[in-house]
Each structure stands twice: as structure tokens, then as C-alpha cells.
Amino acid sequence: MSKAYTIVILGSASVGKSSLVQQFVGGQFQTSYKPTVEECYRRFIQLPDGGCTRVEILDTSGGNEFPAMRNLRIQHGDAFVVVYAINDVTSFQNAISICNSIFEIKERSNVPIILVGNKLDLGDSREVSTEAAANIAMDEIACSHIEASAKCNLNVKCLFQLLLLANLKKDMDASSPNSIRRQNSCPEYISRRRSEVTVRRTFSSSSCTSFKKKHMNEHDTLEEEDSSKCVIM
Template sequence: MSLAVKERNQVRLVFLGAAGVGKTSLIRRFLLDTFESKYKRTVDELHRKEYDLGSMKVTIEIMDTSGSYSFPAMRKLSIQSSDAFALVYAVDDAESFEVVRSLREEILDIKEDKYTPIVVIGNKADNLSDRQVSSEEIMSLVELEWNSRHLESSAKDNANVLEVFQELLRQANLPSRLSPALRRRRETFPTESHARPPMNKTNSCRIS
């Protein structure tokens, strides 16, 4: 006797990485198609967006996390409650990839599942002159040894941003027909956003 399989209609994605690698820029580019060149310190912020696919509605939650990681208990909770992970580093900052290594180990330890959906993202790919991280070496490590997907992106140039989210949702096993809906993702603003009070940052720098 066959059992009907209920399609999944909600997923939570979490973006993790060192401060200043462009996590917020990627999310902002995806949701609003905008780019802010000045760096502002991020506090944990949850965006929720609903897509109507006709026969069903799908809710996507995107958690944007702080790069300071001053609250390990809160980070652990974010990992426990999330379905797929974007680990973001900057191609012009080799140390930021070491943070990705550490975060991956933490995720696998908390989830207790070596097949946890993870996409490793090398952001700021437009900054070719200051590149410190080899695309070929990282791709080999991530895809062959870690068995995860690697993509390079530029929030500044809007390069591979949509592909990042498509890959995250694919790994989270959302319906494949969601992809066309993503192309209409900017028709509405995210329906909800929950954030702690913002923290001021006096220094600023360009991020992409």
C-alpha cells in the first residue's frame, strides 16, 4: 500500500560567516535588489516571505546572523532550528574561510548529521585584484571532501545571488516548482522581520 507524501511547505535558511563578508548584502540583494556599500554591523534578524504556488503556499524564513558570535547559545539555537546553511566567506579575506571551516564543524556537531545541507559561498567575487582565496582549491575541498556545494557570488554585481538561494532551497527539499516563483521574489517586501535593537558602528567599509 502506497502512502501519500506530503510536500514540505516551510523552510528556514541561516546565513553564517565572519563579520563583513557580505551576508546581509546577499540577503538584501535577493529580497530587495538593492546594495548598500557601507558596512553596518548586523544583529540576528529573521526575514519571512511566503510564495503562492497555486496548489500550495511555501514559506521561506531567512536568518541573517551577526559575525561577532558573542552569543554562542543563540547561535546554537539558530543552527538547531534551521534546515539549510549558507556559510559565507570573502574571496579577499583568507581568514574568513577559516571561520567557515569552524562553523561547518559546529553545525555537523550540533546537527549530528554529516549530510546536513550546506552551501559554501565565496562572496565579493568582483574584487579580483585583492583575491586571497583560490576558487579551484576551495571548490575541490568543499565539493570533493565536504560533499557540499560551492558557489562564488557578488552581491555588488548581483552575480550568482539567485543561484545561491535556489541551491539552498533545492538542498532543503522544497518543491522544484518553487524556482520560477523566485524570479518574482521582489514583488513584495518580506512580510515579517524580527530583530534585536540595532547596534551602531562608526567605521564603515565597502562590502559586496
């Protein structure tokens, strides 16, 4: 059986890390908040190119009381989802710090990371602009960026698929003599599929129903069950 990739979920407390994982794994969204110490989920993920891979998703605590544990998880992780809330600029700053820590702890540059701006359904209270976050992700961190809503189940499957594609490309690059610089397949993958996805820059609806309805009316392309299509922010 093929190797299982370990995906580590990192970010500040209350940004929706567990909500993203639970929505992805079980299609559920819990309205009540319960701090996470650590949870592990195992499953198969089908990729947009038709492939399938085993993953272990490690949902970590957002607190700073266990830095040694977090560093250990980073050391053993294959790919990373770093989450911030678009309505909390402090969580974004912490996410940037976490991304930099991952590169330092892993002691290499070709680490698959996707920076996720969660709570897209709370666009009315946005504190982090899509453009600024995307620019920092691409130019300063050299990782991918996507915005999502765990509550509305928007881009949840997509972010895991894109991350795994980056990880698979990293494995292929490792055998190449030209793999010294940071490489990431997500921006390249997104660029290749721009004709198949819907590109939007801002959303301002705080209601999931109206949020989805507005998107469907304007674009008529969002299919929640079609995990090969993403809404790139």
C-alpha cells in the same frame, strides 16, 4: 500551507552576509557597513524546476560574542548559507569551521549547506582560489560551493535556489533507507544543467559595470532576471 524552510546565514563579520540577503530580498546593496545582530526575512522562492516554497531567512551576527545564540539558530535551521570573502583567507578558514560545527550540532550528516565565496567583484585582491575552495567544499565538507557578488547581484538568487533544492532532496532522502551518508543535490543539479549555465573559473575586475559588461561580451548568457540560470564558479 506548506512548511516554511528556515535558512540560516552564517560567516565572519564583514564578509557580506547581510548584503547577499538584502540583494536577494529587496534588490538593494548598501555601501555603508552596519554590524548585524539578527534579522529575519520571510518570502516565497520559485525554484528552477517551477516549484515554489516558503522560506524564513535568518541573518545572523558575524561576531563571536553570542556563540550560544548561534548554536541555537543552527539547531533550528533547515539549511545553511556559510559565507566567506574571496579576498579574506581568514574568513574562509572560519567558514570551514562553521560548516563542521553545523554537522556536529545537528548530529547528522545530510544537512543542506552551501559555501559561498562573496565579493567576486574584488577578484584583483583574491586570497582564496576558486579551485581550492570548491575542492575543500566537495571533498572535505561534502557541501556545495558557489562564488557570488552581492554588489553586482551575481549568483545571489541562484545560491538560494540551489540550497533549497538540496533541502528538498534531503527531505526525500530521509524517507529512504539509503540516506545514511551525506547527500547534497546541488552538485548533482549543477552537473545536470552544465549545458544551461556558464562556467567560469576566475574574474579580475573590481568594477561592477565592467565586470558585467566583460562577462556579457564574452558569453552573452547572463540574465539577472532569469533566476533559473547560474554562473557556476
